[in-house]
Amino acid sequence: SILLAIEASDAKMEEGSMRVDANVSVRKPGDPLGTRCEIKNVNSVRSVGRAIDYEAKRQIVLIEGGEQVRQQTRHWDEGDGKTHTLRDKEDADDYRYFLEPDLVPLVPERAWVEQVRASIPVLPSARRVTLAEAAGMAPDDEAVVTIVDRGHDRYVHDAVAAGGDIGRTIVHVQQAFADVGAEPPVPAADLAALTVLEVEGKLTATQAKTVVGDLIERGGGDPSAIAAERGFEAMDTSELESFVDAAIAAQPDAWEKYCAGEGKAMGAIVGHIMKASRGQADGKLVSQILERRKG
Structure with missing residues (x-):
């Protein structure tokens, strides 16, 4: 994500833009560091994890069998899920620990360093903190990480500045904007207006999800008008109560369990209501009604 942020690479590992060399060694607790092997040119995050897991287990088997781990360069084979020897490295100098004679010492001027530092954009870690603080979430929350990695965090801030609810904005951007590219096609103000309709x-939530899909397809629009086109109207309380009555009658076992304290049983009742109302029932209000009736 850092390389993407500073535009040093497109980070497409599968296309060869970036590769990983992973050094792996194992040791028993309290023992000195073990002999390491270097796995060269791994080309996907998934493969890196698999290669490290395999190599660690391979070395453990050798040590537990009384054998020594040889210092090697190894290749990860995605087909058989194993690492294979490329060459042994008997001498530490093979790892290029000595100075490169063809490269002269480089001492950059301080002014140049500061100029480069000033040109670097805000890095993903800082952007995650900013978004998390605005949303009252943790910086390592999946939604926060996903949105920042896609470059959609500025869009979220713009939607909030336009009056949108940050919680609902984050949900929609994470779930619906996965394939829209770095520049969402929906004006931030339009998504903000949609979240206001939800909050009010x-x-x-189900209706809003449908409207978001329409906004993406149309490149924006008035969410109120789109909702009206689809016949989405707020359900009055009396109508909602009748759906609850029907659901309880249709799901007596689930209702009994829910009243006995099994919270998960609510899912069957709410699911029945959402299906019967074609997604027009407000799940939050349904939960409130069920909780009130349970006493």
């Missing part, structure tokens, strides 16, 4: 109870 004029659209359910």
